[in-house]
Amino acid sequence: MPVSDDQPHTRTRLPVGEQSVYQTTGRQPRPLRTLLTVLLVVALLVVAISIANRGKPDPVGSSPSADQAATPAASATAPTGQLPVATASNGIGVGHPHTDQGAQSAAANYAVALGSAEMFRPDARRTVLATVADSTSQAALAARLDAAFSKEALAKLGLDEKGKAPKGLTFVSRTVPVGTRTTSTADTATSVEVWCTGLLGLAGDSSIRPVTESWYTLTVTMRWTGADWKLTDFARRSGPAPLPGDQQAATAEEITGAVQDFGGFRYAR
Secondary structure: OOOOOOOOOOOOOOOOHHHOOOOOOOOOOOHHHHHHHHHHHHHHHHHHHHHOOOOOOOOOOOOOOOOHHHOOOHHHHHHOOOOOOOOOOOOEEEEEOHHHHHHHHHHHHHHHHHOOHHHOOOHHOOOOOEEHHHOHHHHHHHHHHHHOOHHHHHHHHOOOOOOOOOOOOOEEEEEEEEEEEEEEEEEOEEEEEEEEEEEEEEEEEOOOOOEEEEEEEEEEEEEEOOOOOOEEEEEEEEEOOOOOOOOOOOOOOHHHHHHHOOOOOOOOO
């Protein structure tokens, strides 16, 4: 028999333990939606503040914090400076500007020359000195280098007294500047440190002195002659050397080919 709508409705309340887990008593809170709303409001406030402050001048007398002042800009370690010198003599860059950067460029180029294979041959060594050294210092530097490249020293490298390698072998001596810095400067004199890596040895299947690498710092002292920076003295110390990489050494044939195929550079700071 149909039940009339006028009849009172009966609602049965189950014990708490027997109520359905699907039964709801009202609208459930949504914490995720609330959190997203708060984050959106905060983001809008940040954007509004940044737009409002854009273009405002810094307060008078403001300065960077100590941490900011101690941290160099990224550009401080990047290659910078003037164009390379446009002239060369005996394959060595000359005519460097009468500036601090010009002095650093000269020191880097002279480091390459002083670490070249030509320095091991007496005649070529004198040509290098005549190109890079100040005229008042050439005699003293020549005597010092002649003693350093003595017959006994050359023999330890597998070279004869004229600095020539045995037949079938290629003598390798090459310097690559990694960076420069000025340690003292004046209008007519300067001292520049050149951080270098170098290759030295005999390349060939029968070599008893394979080509190895080294890291060292060359201190180059120069004076301004009116047309260029010229070498007056130099000193070398070991390092700083990085950890060697996990890399397989090239064969003697590969090293010989690389030295013959890849030319060197003139440098500019």
